[in-house]
Amino acid sequence: MALVCHCQRVNDRVLHTAALAAAGDLEATQALCGAGTGCGGCAELVEAMVAAVRASSTSPAVSADVAVA
Secondary structure, three states: OOEEEOOOOEEHHHHHHHHHHOOOOHHHHHHHHOOOOOOOOOHHHHHHHHHHHHHHHHOOOOOOOOOOO
16 A cells, blocks of 8 residues: 555555546546645646556456356
């Protein structure tokens, strides 16, 4: 567990959970957890983490019935 936003005391797990709940929307994620809304020092990291959640939630799902050799 790593502290991402010192101003709002938001760690990576809280940010990830908020980004999932906000469907990868940056402003909604910030509204939920407050990360990146203080001094702005973590803004790039917050944006990158939210973008990663957005990318992972829009990637094609692997079919459960794929045969494994």
